[in-house]
Amino acid sequence: MLRPATEADSAAIRNLIHRVGINPTGLDWRRFVVAVDGSGRMRGCGQLKPHGKDIGELASIAVELEDRGKGIARLIIEHLIARARRPLYLTCRSSLGPFYEKWNFHTIGLNEMPPYFNRLVRLASLFMPKGESLLVMRLL
Ligand SMILES: CC(C)(COP(=O)(O)OP(=O)(O)OC[C@H]1O[C@@H](n2cnc3c(N)ncnc32)[C@H](O)[C@@H]1OP(=O)(O)O)[C@@H](O)C(=O)NCCC(=O)NCCS
Missing domain, CATH: 3.40.630.30 (Gcn5-related N-acetyltransferase (GNAT))
Structure with missing residues (x-):
């Protein structure tokens, strides 16, 4: 429930x-x-x-x-x-991209992101484990 x-x-x-x-x-x-x-x-x-x-x-x-x-x-x-x-955003590690695609979220590029997410992605790139990146996804 x-x-x-x-x-x-x-x-x-x-x-x-x-x-x-x-x-x-x-x-x-x-x-x-x-x-x-x-x-x-x-x-x-x-x-x-x-x-x-x-x-x-x-x-x-x-x-x-x-x-x-x-x-x-x-x-x-x-x-x-x-x-x-809408638009609704989320962030996730890259391995979870296919999970959120089930609900039609799409990965967006740095130039499409509101400033909050843009800053977060740049910061996260310093800390993400090897082989992973932080995705920002959007649902229109
Ligand atoms: C990711 C997480 C929330 C999934 O929870 P869950 O209750 O097991 O997911 P559900 O059972 O509702 O699965 C829904 C669908 O996604 C699929 N799925 C589940 N985990 C998945 C994963 N890691 N990658 C891809 N698909 C996945 C399921 O097979 C299911 O598919 P279907 O409905 O088309 O058959 C859970 O694994 C979790 O808590 N992980 C740790 C926290 C985390 O990473 N959260 C996400 C932060 S961005």
Whole structure:
């Protein structure tokens, strides 16, 4: 089941994001939805992060390791996409590009990126593991 996060989910969200090793900044629980199991335990999460008035980012998509491959991320992503303004952006490591292409996100070049993402990509290039790069993708 999916539901809006409450303040009580804040620690579980931070904990999951930390364990999966994705961007740990901007984790305000008010923007999150969480997927919970029959006992109410959080199994996954995601959010729509605003950057100023006009730019939205699909972010913090994460699912517990033992619950992957069951369609939980799909549920979260489709819920958020249905509520997001366009264009909607996301960043991911290059190996996850094909994953987000399932929802028609397309990789964009440096010259197409809003300044926030442009700066992030340049910065990330200094820190990404060998063989990976940071993609910025957009859904129109
Ligand atoms: C990436 C992640 C969110 C996927 O969660 P999930 O619940 O296992 O995904 P789903 O079961 O909803 O899969 C949806 C579809 O994507 C596919 N898929 C899942 N993981 C994939 C991957 N790593 N690469 C490509 N496709 C993938 C599934 O096969 C499924 O395809 P289908 O619906 O067409 O049959 C999960 O592996 C995760 O939490 N990873 C660590 C955190 C992370 O990297 N988050 C993304 C930050 S940008």
